[in-house]
Amino acid sequence: MGSTNVEAMNNSNNNIPPERKWTIYDIAREVGVSTNTVSKVLNRKPGVGAAMRRRIEEIIRHVGYTPHIGARGLRAKRNACIGVTVPAPFDVVPVSQSFLLWLFTLLYEVFSDKGEYICFDLNPFAAGKDVDYSRGVSERLFKACLLVGPLAPNDVRLSQIHRSGIPYLTLGRLDAMPECSSATVDYVAGAYMSARYLLERGHRRVAMLKAFQGFQPGIERRRGYERALAEFDLPVDEALIKNVTFGGRDLAHRVEDLLRDHSVTALIECSATEDGASIREGMLRAGRRPGEDIEVVSWTYQQDASVLREESTHVWLPVREAATEGIWQLADWTYGRRNGPINIVYQPELYETCGEKEIKKPKRLFEPRE
Numbered sequence: 001m002g003s004t005n006v007e008a009m010n011n012s013n014n015n016i017p018p019e020r021k022w023t024i025y026d027i028a029r030e031v032g033v034s035t036n037t038v039s040k041v042l043n044r045k046p047g048v049g050a051a052m053r054r055r056i057e058e059i060i061r062h063v064g065y066t067p068h069i070g071a072r073g074l075r076a077k078r079n080a081c082i083g084v085t086v087p088a089p090f091d092v093v094p095v096s097q098s099f100l101l102w103l104f105t106l107l108y109e110v111f112s113d114k115g116e117y118i119c120f121d122l123n124p125f126a127a128g129k130d131v132d133y134s135r136g137v138s139e140r141l142f143k144a145c146l147l148v149g150p151l152a153p154n155d156v157r158l159s160q161i162h163r164s165g166i167p168y169l170t171l172g173r174l175d176a177m178p179e180c181s182s183a184t185v186d187y188v189a190g191a192y193m194s195a196r197y198l199l200e201r202g203h204r205r206v207a208m209l210k211a212f213q214g215f216q217p218g219i220e221r222r223r224g225y226e227r228a229l230a231e232f233d234l235p236v237d238e239a240l241i242k243n244v245t246f247g248g249r250d251l252a253h254r255v256e257d258l259l260r261d262h263s264v265t266a267l268i269e270c271s272a273t274e275d276g277a278s279i280r281e282g283m284l285r286a287g288r289r290p291g292e293d294i295e296v297v298s299w300t301y302q303q304d305a306s307v308l309r310e311e312s313t314h315v316w317l318p319v320r321e322a323a324t325e326g327i328w329q330l331a332d333w334t335y336g337r338r339n340g341p342i343n344i345v346y347q348p349e350l351y352e353t354c355g356e357k358e359i360k361k362p363k364r365l366f367e368p369r370e
Helices: 003-015 024-031 035-042 050-063 069-076 097-114 157-164 187-200 216-231 248-259 276-285 319-334
Strands: 081-085 117-121 142-147 168-170 182-185 206-210 241-243 266-270 295-300 313-316 343-346 349-351
Touching: 024 035, 024 050, 035 050, 081 097, 097 117, 097 319, 142 157, 142 319, 157 168, 168 182, 168 319, 182 187, 182 319, 187 206, 187 216, 187 266, 187 295, 187 313, 187 349, 206 216, 206 248, 216 241, 241 248, 248 266, 248 276, 276 295, 319 343
Parallel strands: 081 117, 081 142, 142 168, 182 343, 206 241, 206 266, 266 295, 295 313
Antiparallel strands: 313 349
């Protein structure tokens, strides 16, 4: 198209009345193209010449047109957005500021160039006992779904999502459904290597501080711990296993409970709280001296950092790294570049040194009552 024609089209914008509500059909008719061409411009897809693209964009700006997301989804026979949902209540998996910002930044990086909407379903528990974190899928709102947080052993919603056929990813595994699409870390291996490290150093009363009671990650932690004990012909003592919530007071109290028994000479801190200040407080209350009468292995999600500077070693769990790879693969599945399901399992690593820095107490957006 010549420059004169383009200039004439640009000048014609002054004659377009923006007062009424414009539709995609009005814009197509005004330009003399199909609605499919206008849709390509709206969705930033190729196949439209530069001059025509500018013309359509100028009309869209001039009349203030915005697409109706629901109608667009019906026409395209597809759902409207990328959904993020949480399968567990926030007292089990409270959301920290750093995690939420990290997740939002990653989703922006992966999906923004496609013009997607991101929908966070923050209240799937409104139905009471019938927790329906899959409602965005069943109500056909999500074109793809990300499940953030631990799954319960008796979970029934995941199979519904799996059968729906939409691309999805859960940041965790489920024993009852090994075929699910997931990106996670091998918590069994992490607990096993933590316990075995301490047992090989001569400890026989090894305590474990863990979270996610009644959820898959908690089950996996215990499984790895028990496996290591069995290899040393040691029984499981329930008094040496404490489950915590994500409140600092509960954490310090649980540590104190464990370590008042001075026959306990080693502690695996795999609570996922990364709250060194509360752990230190609990040890002090119990009158214990890290490095002298108690040896601590802490779990961290940062490779070069420690939860507790007094720890003897730390186990790094690359949870965010696994999630990052999984979310990129979820995008590939969503846009037809690969098939599902996704199956990613990262292995933890044990470092017999402390990290370069101690992790600061995390700030929580949803701090449970204590």
